[in-house]
Amino acid sequence: MSYVQRLLRTDPLTTEKTADLDHYLPAIARDLDRVLGRRMLMAASTSFLGYGLQAWLLRDVVPGPILLAWVLTLAAIESLNGTMAWRLQRRTIRTPGLAPLKLAVRCNLLLLGSAWGTVLLLPHVAADPVTMLLHGMGLALAMVLGIYNLSTDRWSYAALSGGLVLPGVLGWLCLDSIPREIGVCGLTLFLLCQFYAATTGRLVRSILLSNRISKDVARQLADSNHRLEQLSHQLKLAASIDPLTACLNRRAMMRELEREAARVRRNATPFCVVFLDLDHFKAVNDQHGHAAGDAVLKVAAEVFKGQLRATDMAGRWGGEEFVLMLAATSLSAAVAKAEGIRVALADTPIPVEGGLLRITTSVGVAAFRPGQTLEALIAQADARLYDAKAAGRNCVRS
Numbered sequence: 215m216s217y218v219q220r221l222l223r224t225d226p227l228t229t230e231k232t233a234d235l236d237h238y239l240p241a242i243a244r245d246l247d248r249v250l251g252r253r254m255l256m257a258a259s260t261s262f263l264g265y266g267l268q269a270w271l272l273r274d275v276v277p278g279p280i281l282l283a284w285v286l287t288l289a290a291i292e293s294l295n296g297t298m299a300w301r302l303q304r305r306t307i308r309t310p311g312l313a314p315l316k317l318a319v320r321c322n323l324l325l326l327g328s329a330w331g332t333v334l335l336l337p338h339v340a341a342d343p344v345t346m347l348l349h350g351m352g353l354a355l356a357m358v359l360g361i362y363n364l365s366t367d368r369w370s371y372a373a374l375s376g377g378l379v380l381p382g383v384l385g386w387l388c389l390d391s392i393p394r395e396i397g398v399c400g401l402t403l404f405l406l407c408q409f410y411a412a413t414t415g416r417l418v419r420s421i422l423l424s425n426r427i428s429k430d431v432a433r434q435l436a437d438s439n440h441r442l443e444q445l446s447h448q449l450k451l452a453a454s455i456d457p458l459t460a461c462l463n464r465r466a467m468m469r470e471l472e473r474e475a476a477r478v479r480r481n482a483t484p485f486c487v488v489f490l491d492l493d494h495f496k497a498v499n500d501q502h503g504h505a506a507g508d509a510v511l512k513v514a515a516e517v518f519k520g521q522l523r524a525t526d527m528a529g530r531w532g533g534e535e536f537v538l539m540l541a542a543t544s545l546s547a548a549v550a551k552a553e554g555i556r557v558a559l560a561d562t563p564i565p566v567e568g569g570l571l572r573i574t575t576s577v578g579v580a581a582f583r584p585g586q587t588l589e590a591l592i593a594q595a596d597a598r599l600y601d602a603k604a605a606g607r608n609c610v611r612s
């Protein structure tokens with residue numbers, strides 16, 4: 215089990231989710247890499263700020279070249295340590311059992327902390343309360359930020375904070391020049407840092423895990439939302455379409471006619487409705503069977519739709535009766551169109567079991583006049599259809 219796996223499994227937030235852990239682990243490892251990369255930069259910048267502060271504090275005590283060499287040494291250890299820690303953390307996510315490398319990082323941190331803390335023993339620093347205070351604040355800052363920035367391994371903080379505090383505590387025990395308060399402060403700081411380190415690392419991982427889970431949940435929600443929208447669109451479509459002929463059903467057609475009527479009332483472009491009723495359709499059913507009747511209805515719908523423009527609509531009014539809406543069309547143009555449709559259907563042989571059938575249709579056409587109700591328009595077209603039937607069928611009346 216890898217380092218991160220072990221930490222996550224011991225986390226109260228994740229103990230119940232151990233089964234999902236393997237699924238999330240690669241993504242968390244990637245997130246952690248990103249976070250660590252950012253924190254490396256932050257850690258380095260705060261540490262170098264700390265070295266600058268230390269060099270400034272020591273400017274009157276230590277000769278310039280020695281001070282420069284001191285700061286450069288600290289910077290070198292810091293860089294080496296940071297790089298090692300980063301590589302270690304990247305690898306411990308995937309590979310368990312990197313004890314020697316971990317030990318090297320901890321020793322390095324101990325060295326770094328001790329190098330910092332040794333400054334406390336310098337007579338000038340110890341004697342001057344202001345310098346001491348500034349230095350103490352610098353130490354606290356370095357520890358807290360260091361822990362926050364690279365919060366991954368508790369024993370690394372122990373090494374760093376122990377290294378920082380140890381010289382002060384030793385000095386306090388062995389040298390009279392170190393005030394007692396410094397030792398007490400140092401020990402308190404050490405304990406605080408240990409507590410902080412123990413909680414922060416786990417917190418970071420818990421946050422990464424819950425981030426990852428929330429991202430997944432959000433994505434799943436978006437997906438199901440999308441699927442629901444598609445489903446609702448399909449349902450709406452299914453509720454508007456006649457399943458046999460794929461024309462609009464009566465209710466949807468009424469809706470379209472109402473919309474068109476409203477448009478015409480606004481901008482006065484005429485439109486026409488065409489009612490079509492297949493002739494002697496009952497005989498088709500009776501002689502060739504219901505399936506043949508269905509096939510005839512399908513072919514008739516195809517023929518009607520094939521004659522329309524993109525802005526026109528075709529609906530099945532019920533049984534063997536169809537209605538067409540011809541947008542922006544005058545009565546004379548609609549009659550011509552209806553005639554074309556009638557001929558097209560009459561010329562179309564329809565294959566059914568046992569041979570080819572021919573079917574004709576009677577057609578009634580009416581133009582919508584602004585001020586007229588839709589019901590009146592439909593009644594008018596229906597009346598013209600009745601005229602066509604009465605006139606012997608297979609003809610258009612307007």
Ligand SMILES: Nc1nc2c(ncn2[C@@H]2O[C@H](COP(=O)(O)OP(=O)(O)OP(=O)(O)O)[C@@H](O)[C@H]2O)c(=O)[nH]1
Nearest residue numbers: 491492493494495496497499504505507508533534
């Ligand atoms: N196969 C099939 N038949 C249907 C469907 N809907 C209605 N019908 C039949 O269509 C026939 C309509 O008959 P009628 O109203 O007498 O009309 P017609 O025989 O076409 O006579 P005219 O309209 O006067 O020429 C009835 O037998 C209905 O059962 C359908 O979806 N499929």
